[in-house]
Amino acid sequence: MEPGGFHVDPVAPVERAVITHGHSDHARPGHRHVMATPATLAIMRRRLGDGAGGTLQPLGYGEAVRVGDVTVRLVPAGHVLGSAQVVLEHAGARAVVSGDYKRAPDATCAPFEPVFCDVFVTEATFGLPVFRHPPAHGEVARLLHSMTVFPERTHVVGAYALGKCQRVITLLRAAGYDRPIHLHGALMPLCDLYRDAGIDLGELRPATVADAAELRGALVLAPPGAIADRWARRLSDPVVALASGWMRVRQRARQRGVELPLVISDHADWDELVDTLRDVGAPEVWVTHGREEALVHQAGRMGIRARALSLLGFGEEGA
Amino acid sequence: MNRFAALIDALAFMPSRNGKIRLLVDHFAHTPDPDRGWALAALTGTLVFAEAKPAAIRRLAATRVDAELFAWSYDYVGDLAETVALIWPGGPEHGAGDPAAAPGLDEVVTALQGARRADVMELVEGWLDRLDASGRYALLKLITGALRVGVSARLAKTALAAWSGVALHDVEEVWHAVTPPYGTLFAWLDGRAGRPDAGTGAGFRPLMLATAAEEGDAASFDPGDWCAEWKWDGIRVQLAARGAERRIYSRTGDDVSAVFPDVTDHMSFDAVLDGELLVVRDGTVAPFNDLQQRLNRKTVTAAMLRAYPAFVRLYDILFEGAEDLRPLPFVARRARLEHWYEAVRPRRMDLSPLVPFAGPEDLAALRDGAREAGIEGLMLKRRDSPYVAGRPRGPWFKWKRGALTVDAVLMYAQRGHGKRSSFYSDFTFGVWRGEELVPVGKAYFGFTDAELVELDRWVRAHTVRRFGPVREVAPGLVLEVAFDSVNRSTRHKSGVAMRFPRVHRIRWDKPPGEADRLETVESLVDR
Structure with a gap:
C-alpha cells in the first residue's frame, strides 16, 4: 500500500504492520511483524497474548528506523498510553499518519507533538463543530458534586478499559478524591499495566468482590456496556454516568439511559482538529475515522486540499 | 446563570421524581437570592418576558457559523437550541471571555423583562459570548419558553417543602400570594421572616384528596x-x-x-x-x-x-x-x-x-x-x-368500580430508568386484528420485582429486533392487562386508547393465539 511495504493499523493480518496505539480497532491480531512503541506492544501482549504478532519490534518516541526506502519515526499523539503518530519520510517528502489523538492535557500519556509535513492523515471522530469538549476537570467536578447530592447511591462511571479509565482515575485524584475506587474486573489488567508504567492511580479495589454495603456511596468504574446492564444490579441504586465525547449531545446520552453524562474524550474535538490542521501546515490532508465531510469542507475554507479516506471496520471504541 | 444551567442539565437527565427533588433542594440550599427565586419562577412557568422565536435564534447563528457546517450539525443534533449552544464560536471556553464574567440569572431575567421584543436578540448575542455551552443551552431554552425538564409546579413546591421542613400545603396556601423572584417566600422558608399573608385574593387553597x-x-x-x-x-x-x-x-x-x-x-x-x-x-x-x-x-x-x-x-x-x-x-x-x-x-x-x-x-x-x-x-x-x-x-x-381486563400479547419492551435501568420494564402489548397484532397500550407496573426479573429474562431470550433502548419480541407471551376504561383514539394505530393500564397477571400458560381480538377491546369503549 505504501512505499516500504508495510501498513499502518491494518484491518486484516499483514506481513509488516506499524501500530499507532492499543485500541482494538487499531491493534488487530495476527500480523507477522509488528512495530510500535514499547507501551503499545505491552498493551497488545496484555490484550492479545500470542496474537499480538510474530515478531514485535519496539520503537521509542523520536527514534528513526529505515524500512525499505522509507524512514519511520513515532511521535506522541496524546491519545492513550503509548499512542503515536507515524511520521514517514520518503524521497524528500514527509507524511504524518495521526492515528487517534487529542490536544487536551492527560496525565497518563505523553502530549501530542505537531509535526510539520506535506501530507497529514487525520482522524475525525468528532468532526462536527458541535463537538467541543469542555475542560475535563469541570466534568469531574460535576461527578463529585453529584456524589455529595446523592451520598448513599453508588456512582457507576462507564469508561473504556484502555485510556479513558485511567485518565478518569487520575482526574479524580487530581481533584482530591482519595477514597478507594472500585473497578469492574475487565478494567483491572490495564490499570496494573499503567501502574507498571509509573502512573499513580491510588487505591483500586475490585467491584466484583465488594458487597452491596461497601458499594453504598462508592465510585465504580466499568466498561460502557456494563453500566446499564445486568452487571450493574449488584450496585446500590446506581447513578449511571458515562465518560465519553459523545455525551456532548443530549440525545446520545438519553439513548444510553445515562443520568450523568460526562463529556470526557480522548479524541480531538472540532477546535483541536482545526488547530492541528493549522499547526502541521500540510497543503494536503486526508480525513478518516468519522465525520469526514465537515472537516474536508472546513479544510477547503482554510485553503487546504482535503479528501475523505473511507476505511471499513472502525468503530467508536475509546471515543 | 451557571448554577441555573447546571440545575437544568441535571434535572433533564434525572429520571426519578425523588432524584429531581434532591437536585432542587440542593439548588435552593446553595443558591443565593434572587437567582434561586428566578430559577423557581422559570421552572414553575411564572416568568413573563418577551420570548424569542426559534427562527430568530437560527438567524443569529447564521451570522457566526458557516451555513453548511451548521446544517450538518443541526441534522446530527436534532434540536435547534442545543445545536446553537454547542456550535456558538464565542464563549469563555474558546478564549472569548472570562468564566467569571458570565451573566447571572438575575441579570438575564431583569434585562429580558425590561426589553422590547426588538432588542431581545441583541441582548442574547452578548450573553452567548459570555456563557459556556451549558449556560448557552439554558439561556436559549429559557428565552424560547421550552425548558422541558420534567418539573411541575407541584414538584417544585414539594422540593421547597422538603428543603425547608414547612408542610407542602402551607407552601401551597401562600403560593398565589407571592411573586417572582419570591423574596418573601424564601425569607419565610429560611426562617428569616414570618409567613407571607395568603391574602384575601382568589389564591389556590390546597385540595383535600381521598x-x-x-x-x-x-x-x-x-x-x-x-x-x-x-x-x-x-x-x-x-x-x-x-x-x-x-x-x-x-x-x-x-x-x-x-x-x-x-x-x-x-x-x-x-x-x-x-x-x-x-x-x-x-x-x-x-x-x-x-x-x-x-x-x-x-x-x-x-x-x-x-x-x-x-x-x-x-x-x-x-x-x-x-x-x-x-x-x-x-x-x-x-x-x-x-x-x-x-x-x-x-x-x-x-x-x-x-x-x-x-x-x-x-x-x-x-x-x-x-x-x-x-x-x-x-x-x-x-x-x-x-x-x-x-x-x-x-x-x-x-x-x-372494578377494572376491565383483556388478554394481550407482549410486542415491545423498553428499558426502564433509575433502579430499573438494567431491566426491560416498560411493556407495549397488542391484540389481534385479523392475522396481525396491533398495539393497544403500554404498562410499566402491576408486577412484582420477582416477576420483573422473569419478564426481563423472557424479553432478552425472545428479542427479534432492537431499536436503541427498545426490543421487539416474538409474539409468545400473554399479559392479562387491567385498565379503568378504554376510549376511541385517532392517535393510535389500533384506534383505541386505554386509561391506567397495568399488568394484572402474566399468563405464562396461555398461547398467544388465544389472546383477545381488537373487536373485544372495541366492545368495551365507553359510550
Missing part, C-alpha cells in the same frame, strides 16, 4: 358515619371567585381559568368551591375523552366551546365570602353548600348528589353498578371530616 379504599375498608362504611357520592370521571378543580378575580385551579394548583371562559363567565359570586370539571351536554355527562379535548391548551376556540361545553359538578365549599368553612365537619359544609347553591343558582354548575345507602352491602351493589351508569365509582366521606389539605388516610376514600 385515598383508595381497600377490601377491608368497605365493611366499615356505615351510613351513620359516612356519606357517599358518585366519583365523576372528569378533573378535580377548585373555583375561586373573590372580588373581581375568578380563577379555576387544577388539583395541583395550576391556573386553567383562561381556557374555561364558559365556566368563569358564571362565577359572579364570592366563594371558593371544590368540584369536578366535566363536559355536559343536555344534562348528560360526556366521556372523559371529550373533556380531554379542552385540556392542555393555551387558548380555546368558539367551536370548541360549542362542541365541548364545560360544566362543574360541585362537591364542597371552602369559603363563603370571607368565612373559612374548612374547619367545619363535612355535613355542616354540605348544608352550607346546598344553602349557598339554592341562593346563587350559578349556571353551568350543579350539586353532586349524596347517594343514600342502607349499609355496606347496599354500597357494594351501587359500586358494582357504576360502570353500567358510566360513573368511575364512589366517594366515601366521613360525616365529621374537616377539609384538610393533602391526602390524609382515613377521612375520605375513593372506591373505584
Whole structure:
C-alpha cells in the first residue's frame, strides 16, 4: 500500500504492520511483524497474548528506523498510553499518519507533538463543530458534586478499559478524591499495566468482590456496556454516568439511559482538529475515522486540499 | 446563570421524581437570592418576558457559523437550541471571555423583562459570548419558553417543602400570594421572616384528596358515619371567585381559568368551591375523552366551546365570602353548600348528589353498578371530616368500580430508568386484528420485582429486533392487562386508547393465539 511495504493499523493480518496505539480497532491480531512503541506492544501482549504478532519490534518516541526506502519515526499523539503518530519520510517528502489523538492535557500519556509535513492523515471522530469538549476537570467536578447530592447511591462511571479509565482515575485524584475506587474486573489488567508504567492511580479495589454495603456511596468504574446492564444490579441504586465525547449531545446520552453524562474524550474535538490542521501546515490532508465531510469542507475554507479516506471496520471504541 | 444551567442539565437527565427533588433542594440550599427565586419562577412557568422565536435564534447563528457546517450539525443534533449552544464560536471556553464574567440569572431575567421584543436578540448575542455551552443551552431554552425538564409546579413546591421542613400545603396556601423572584417566600422558608399573608385574593387553597379504599375498608362504611357520592370521571378543580378575580385551579394548583371562559363567565359570586370539571351536554355527562379535548391548551376556540361545553359538578365549599368553612365537619359544609347553591343558582354548575345507602352491602351493589351508569365509582366521606389539605388516610376514600381486563400479547419492551435501568420494564402489548397484532397500550407496573426479573429474562431470550433502548419480541407471551376504561383514539394505530393500564397477571400458560381480538377491546369503549 505504501512505499516500504508495510501498513499502518491494518484491518486484516499483514506481513509488516506499524501500530499507532492499543485500541482494538487499531491493534488487530495476527500480523507477522509488528512495530510500535514499547507501551503499545505491552498493551497488545496484555490484550492479545500470542496474537499480538510474530515478531514485535519496539520503537521509542523520536527514534528513526529505515524500512525499505522509507524512514519511520513515532511521535506522541496524546491519545492513550503509548499512542503515536507515524511520521514517514520518503524521497524528500514527509507524511504524518495521526492515528487517534487529542490536544487536551492527560496525565497518563505523553502530549501530542505537531509535526510539520506535506501530507497529514487525520482522524475525525468528532468532526462536527458541535463537538467541543469542555475542560475535563469541570466534568469531574460535576461527578463529585453529584456524589455529595446523592451520598448513599453508588456512582457507576462507564469508561473504556484502555485510556479513558485511567485518565478518569487520575482526574479524580487530581481533584482530591482519595477514597478507594472500585473497578469492574475487565478494567483491572490495564490499570496494573499503567501502574507498571509509573502512573499513580491510588487505591483500586475490585467491584466484583465488594458487597452491596461497601458499594453504598462508592465510585465504580466499568466498561460502557456494563453500566446499564445486568452487571450493574449488584450496585446500590446506581447513578449511571458515562465518560465519553459523545455525551456532548443530549440525545446520545438519553439513548444510553445515562443520568450523568460526562463529556470526557480522548479524541480531538472540532477546535483541536482545526488547530492541528493549522499547526502541521500540510497543503494536503486526508480525513478518516468519522465525520469526514465537515472537516474536508472546513479544510477547503482554510485553503487546504482535503479528501475523505473511507476505511471499513472502525468503530467508536475509546471515543 | 451557571448554577441555573447546571440545575437544568441535571434535572433533564434525572429520571426519578425523588432524584429531581434532591437536585432542587440542593439548588435552593446553595443558591443565593434572587437567582434561586428566578430559577423557581422559570421552572414553575411564572416568568413573563418577551420570548424569542426559534427562527430568530437560527438567524443569529447564521451570522457566526458557516451555513453548511451548521446544517450538518443541526441534522446530527436534532434540536435547534442545543445545536446553537454547542456550535456558538464565542464563549469563555474558546478564549472569548472570562468564566467569571458570565451573566447571572438575575441579570438575564431583569434585562429580558425590561426589553422590547426588538432588542431581545441583541441582548442574547452578548450573553452567548459570555456563557459556556451549558449556560448557552439554558439561556436559549429559557428565552424560547421550552425548558422541558420534567418539573411541575407541584414538584417544585414539594422540593421547597422538603428543603425547608414547612408542610407542602402551607407552601401551597401562600403560593398565589407571592411573586417572582419570591423574596418573601424564601425569607419565610429560611426562617428569616414570618409567613407571607395568603391574602384575601382568589389564591389556590390546597385540595383535600381521598385515598383508595381497600377490601377491608368497605365493611366499615356505615351510613351513620359516612356519606357517599358518585366519583365523576372528569378533573378535580377548585373555583375561586373573590372580588373581581375568578380563577379555576387544577388539583395541583395550576391556573386553567383562561381556557374555561364558559365556566368563569358564571362565577359572579364570592366563594371558593371544590368540584369536578366535566363536559355536559343536555344534562348528560360526556366521556372523559371529550373533556380531554379542552385540556392542555393555551387558548380555546368558539367551536370548541360549542362542541365541548364545560360544566362543574360541585362537591364542597371552602369559603363563603370571607368565612373559612374548612374547619367545619363535612355535613355542616354540605348544608352550607346546598344553602349557598339554592341562593346563587350559578349556571353551568350543579350539586353532586349524596347517594343514600342502607349499609355496606347496599354500597357494594351501587359500586358494582357504576360502570353500567358510566360513573368511575364512589366517594366515601366521613360525616365529621374537616377539609384538610393533602391526602390524609382515613377521612375520605375513593372506591373505584372494578377494572376491565383483556388478554394481550407482549410486542415491545423498553428499558426502564433509575433502579430499573438494567431491566426491560416498560411493556407495549397488542391484540389481534385479523392475522396481525396491533398495539393497544403500554404498562410499566402491576408486577412484582420477582416477576420483573422473569419478564426481563423472557424479553432478552425472545428479542427479534432492537431499536436503541427498545426490543421487539416474538409474539409468545400473554399479559392479562387491567385498565379503568378504554376510549376511541385517532392517535393510535389500533384506534383505541386505554386509561391506567397495568399488568394484572402474566399468563405464562396461555398461547398467544388465544389472546383477545381488537373487536373485544372495541366492545368495551365507553359510550
